[in-house]
Amino acid sequence: MKSTAVEPFVDLEWCCQNGHRVVLADVRWYLDGRSGREAYDGGHVPGAVFVDLDRWLSTEGSPSEGRNPLPTPGDFSLGMRELGISDDDIVVAYDDAGGVIAARLVWMLRATGHSSAILDGGLASYEGPLETEHPARPMGHFTAQPWPSHRLAEIHELSTETNLVVDARNRDRFEGRQDPIDPRPGHVPGARNVPCRENLAASGKLRSKAELLRSFAAAGITSAEKVISYCGSGVTACHNLLAMEYAGLGHGRLFTGGWSQYGHALELPVELGPA
Template identity: 60%
Template sequence: MIEPVVSRRRAQDLGARVVYADVRWYLDGRSGRAAYEEGHLPGAVFVDLDAVLARHGAPEEGRHPLPDPETFAAGMAALGIGDDDIVVAYDDGGGVIAARLVWMLRATGHDAALLDGGLLGYAGELVREEPQRPEATFTPRPWPGERLADLDDVTDGSAVVVDARDAGRFRGAVEPVDPRAGHIPGARSLPCRENVGADSRFLPVEQLRERFRAVGAGAGTISYCGSGVTACHNLIALEHAGLGVGRLYPGSWSAYSNTDRPVATGD
């Protein structure tokens, strides 16, 4: 499998099997699709987070539960992404949204990586034309249990749990979308947006290692966020830093805050 984060040059060197995927999505309600239509990387397809990378479930499942493998496979195939393609995904926020697609693909054994720097790091001309790729063959594969965590896993104290949300939401100072403010007791704050610098590129590997080691994170660490999307950025960064493979709590805070489990606030 290819490395989890690649440069534009590295992506070009991977050859004709590469498919660029634009995975822009905004918590404030702006349209990622509209942003894509205003300009995207040449050849990039648009991947709709809500339609392809999540399903609609009950509140206790969170805002973005993982889709059925068959639904995910059908979405990929319709975009012209097949079993043998290499997906290089990006957004305009350092990869915090695109990481969801990359994690889903890598977890099921497909070659996929984040484009370091994303849209903001691309120096070429953007295009408006949408590529017309023929439908491909993408085989459904189940979500591997060893890459996932559930409600009990994040509360039994057996693993390091990191919270990818901004520090204000972790502390409970603000909560824009979910029922309760705060964090899962015992979780450590590790805001995913701080994995990248002002240029939207990942911090040097040694700095990433220091970030993760400071909170005790390594192989087997459980990552969560608001709804299981940006949590994937910490998992990609963990792997990129050479610290092993972690686990995703898909329901994340949006699921946890709909339970009667205790909530922690502050640092």
Template identity: 60%
Template structure:
């Protein structure tokens, strides 16, 4: 099923039996996404543990490096997501977290999209029972190098490096514990992914979202590298640009948690 990176709740309800719904709630403050899921989720949704299945071990590669293809394949298969599945993912943060799963699947050529508006768009009763999906066949496939960037790529990139974090982290006025130093990659521009959303967590009209990127001179995603703190919310900007017809950019998975910890990398404020 060929999909735009975003679908609305009407689309999901009309295709519910044809897709796997994935709950990808996760919180930077350490709160449990699994507990939030057990308190109530979209009926039939499976819980995707970002730390276990969508990230490798934190360390020299940053806080949330991409998992190995084998780990990702194991996780997807265990949740009933197969090579031919269509996955609709959501969270309670306007999609900025669930975007990680959607980007990963789409990077591998799989059918996946974000539910615009997330869990709040469901509008009906939530479910507390946990489904037991049958194990599916999901092939381990190498992450496509053409869609990824390293720290050296960032330093030498002739296009635009786009930071998806909030302005206060970008300009260094706020340093969270995961930031090795305050500020941003020298020369980067700031397009905060959360400014693509309205108060309900739904995408703003396309003209307004484009303006968020145009203000930073971002008009062509193919000439961009997207990053954030650790390669999670950066995926949202990549999906939004694709949704707007701007093409597909590259992800720097290490993000600021990797770049700012490297020797001889000095932040810009």
């Protein structure tokens, strides 16, 4: 398997320049229950394949593991092969939310040595006519790789005495002002709040590296070395990790279970209010 060094975020011009190796992946998915597949069928960037987050990027959730645990490496590789993705392809993923959903696929690919990036600006960055046809791609040759333990964190490691725990959820959920999804409001005691959607400018594109560095520094993050990133269920937390990498801060770790796992662990403490 050849892994090409690719920045975590690229634009359409970059895709055009590397088009012979790029596979576009539509990863639209909605927490409110809307169908990402229906959105894709209604119109997507020409040539893009649809990656079903529930089917290929997670497995069945539970209170003890959270809503979106990682799938087995074998299931993930099967999904990529069925979509016509091979080891030597560069997967550029997009959604209609600035990449905060597509980040899950990109993180999974990059963490296992496959070349991948988020399309900066997402679906809105493509100004041409959308298509409704499904591209016919031959079966891919995609090698299953184990999830790297050094890029993942477990619930017992969410101690802010030894790690810098970063919550990617919106501020209202972090502060416990409302949480319509999980059993308890609030956040991991001592966690910092860096809402992943604040990584984006008003245009929907990623902020500059200098702006990202200032934002992370304001939360006490000057290196990702001891960072553990979480959100509700290990999806949007990936956007913070990729933004840190893009800004030159290195690699943090992902707590896949997120608040949907931690909130069910009633023996663990919860903190309310701002960080």
